[in-house]
Every structure is written in C-alpha cells, then in structure tokens.
Amino acid sequence: MIVRLPVLAACAALHAASAAAASFEFVPAPQADLNRMYRVDKVTGEVTSCQYGLQEVGGGIGxxxxxxxxxxxGSQAPSEYGLVATHHTREAGVFRVNYRTGEMSICFVLVKKEQVVCTQQASASAERVPDAPLTGPVPGRAGASATPPQGGRP
Incomplete structure (x- = not known):
C-alpha cells in the first residue's frame, strides 16, 4: 500500500499539470484577410488577442x-469558457461562450483603444428589452432580408 502512494501522487501531479497546460483556448478571427488570433482563459473567460504587424523601422520580420x-x-465568474468563430468571411470578432450556462457574448478588437471588448453575456432565455422589435431591418444592412417569410404557404 505504501508503494502505491507515490504512484498516485505522481498521477495526480501529472493530471494537474495537464489541466494547467490546457487552461487557454485559441481561435482565429473568421475574417479572411485578417491575421488575428483570439485567446480565452477557459476558467475566467478573460479574452485577449494578437496579430502580426509590420515593423516599419529597422526592417526585420515584423x-x-x-x-x-x-x-x-476581463475575468468573468469562474466557469467553463470557450471561443467560437462564425463562418462570415468579413467578421473580425468571435463569440465567447459559457459551456455551463449557455450564455454568449461577442468579442472584438477596438484598434484605436488597443483593447479587446466584449458585449454583456446573454442567453436565449434572457429577457429582451420590451420595446425592442423582434423583426425588422438588421442594423448595418442596406435593404430587406433575402430570407422569405416563414410558416406561410407560397
């Protein structure tokens, strides 16, 4: 029995080390011409981002x-967070998801402030603002939706 104790301690230490090694998740921005990568701390939900930049003075590789x-x-309530990128080729942001609660927020870089910012976390079961319409034009889009009305006969 005494011989097994060091083996169990070694296994526990190895498990703790592998858990610590897997504490971040990385996802590229879906925008096709942007070399930006997002990182989330899987426990705290803190999101940061890095990208390649040209080095104008002194040459070099950038x-x-x-x-x-x-x-x-910044850090959220401890949970199990991840990042999900959309398939929109012009989208520079990513979704931060909370796998335990189902909440989501959208995170993107404000280049002028040199920061990653995220919207407030929300879920489909969250209450919506009473005066906010459920339908209508989508902000940022010109013209009507190409999706035909649903649920009726042609």
Missing part, C-alpha cells in the same frame, strides 16, 4: 501586436 482585455473582456 512584430506581434497584442490587445489586452478591455470593457467586458
């Missing part, structure tokens, strides 16, 4: 430009 957490991108 540099890594990183953006720290700004409004909403």
């Amino acid at each position: 540099l890594t430009v990183c953006f720290g957490p700004g409004e909403g991108a």
